[in-house]
Each structure stands twice: as C-alpha cells, then as structure tokens.
Amino acid sequence: MTLRSLLPRTTISFATLFALAGACRDFPLAPPEPPELPAAAEALTPPDSYADWWRATEECAGLHGDLSRITWFVVPGRTSFTYGTGQYDGYWWNGVHWILLAGEKVENPLVVRHEMLHELLGRGDHPAEYFQRRCAAIVICNEACREDQ
Numbered sequence: 686m687t688l689r690s691l692l693p694r695t696t697i698s699f700a701t702l703f704a705l706a707g708a709c710r711d712f713p714l715a716p717p718e719p720p721e722l723p724a725a726a727e728a729l730t731p732p733d734s735y736a737d738w739w740r741a742t743e744e745c746a747g748l749h750g751d752l753s754r755i756t757w758f759v760v761p762g763r764t765s766f767t768y769g770t771g772q773y774d775g776y777w778w779n780g781v782h783w784i785l786l787a788g789e790k791v792e793n794p795l796v797v798r799h800e801m802l803h804e805l806l807g808r809g810d811h812p813a814e815y816f817q818r819r820c821a822a823i824v825i826c827n828e829a830c831r832e833d834q
C-alpha cells in the first residue's frame with residue numbers, strides 16, 4: 686500500500702473521531718436516564734472544605750481531576766443510607782459524576798475523600814494501590830473496600 690492511498694483513509698477516521706468527540710459534549714457518556722437516588726436524597730452545596738480535601742486526594746493519588754464536575758447529594762440526618770441491596774456512608778456514580786453522602790458524613794473527610802478518590806480514578810471498585818497504600822492515611826477503607834485488590 687502506498688502512502689498516497691493510506692492518507693485519505695486516515696483523514697476520514699480523524700474526522701469521524703472529532704465528530705464523536707463533539708457529540709460527547711452534548712451527550713455525556715452516562716446513560717441517558719439519570720440514576721435513581723434514594724427518595725430522601727437532596728441536593729447538597731459542597732462545603733468550602735471540600736476544595737482542600739480534593740487537593741489532598743489529588744496529591745496522594747498523583748491524579749488531577751475537576752472537583753466542579755461533581756454534583757453532590759445528601760440524605761439528611763442519617764449515618765448511612767440504603768441503595769439497591771447495600772448500606773452506604775457515601776456513593777459515587779460514574780458518568781454522571783454524582784456523589785451521595787449520608788448527612789452525618791458530610792463533614793467527615795475520610796468518607797468524603799473516599800468518594801472523591803472514586804471520582805479521580807473513574808472507577809467504582811477499590812484498587813488497593815490507591816485505597817490501601819497511596820491514600821490510606823486520608824481515605825476510609827472498610828472491610829468491603831479492603832477485599833478489593
């Protein structure tokens with residue numbers, strides 16, 4: 686195959702890629718239907734302290750992300766909440782970048798930074814490298830978290 690015959694094909698696939706990237710801005714990768722929140726969940730304005738907690742999480746993880754991309758929710762007056770079949774202090778949704786916190790955990794940096802670390806990693810499991818080593822001092826990692834490798 687000559688370079689000449691290769692070039693137009695390459696140009697076309699780049700154009701397709703750009704078109705797809707453009708579409709992503711209008712239609713996020715998240716499912717079209719937003720996830721269903723527990724009935725008692727309310728919107729939460731993140732406290733100012735979250736900016737520092739976010740920076741600390743970025744630092745230990747060695748990753749950078751956009752804190753303002755997160756939409757925060759709270760289940761007021763609770764130490765935990767039920768979602769699906771589980772009981773949680775906090776919950777992170779990928780794609781939509783939502784974090785839901787139990788009301789009593791909104792000011793708990795270990796819980797909040799745990800959810801922030803999910804957002805930075807872009808995954809819902811608990812890689813031991815991050816949750817049990819790099820960021821172990823500043824995020825909570827319960828039994829379920831420690832089971833993940």
Ligand SMILES: [Zn+2]
Nearest residue numbers: 799803809811
């Ligand atoms: Zn977690």
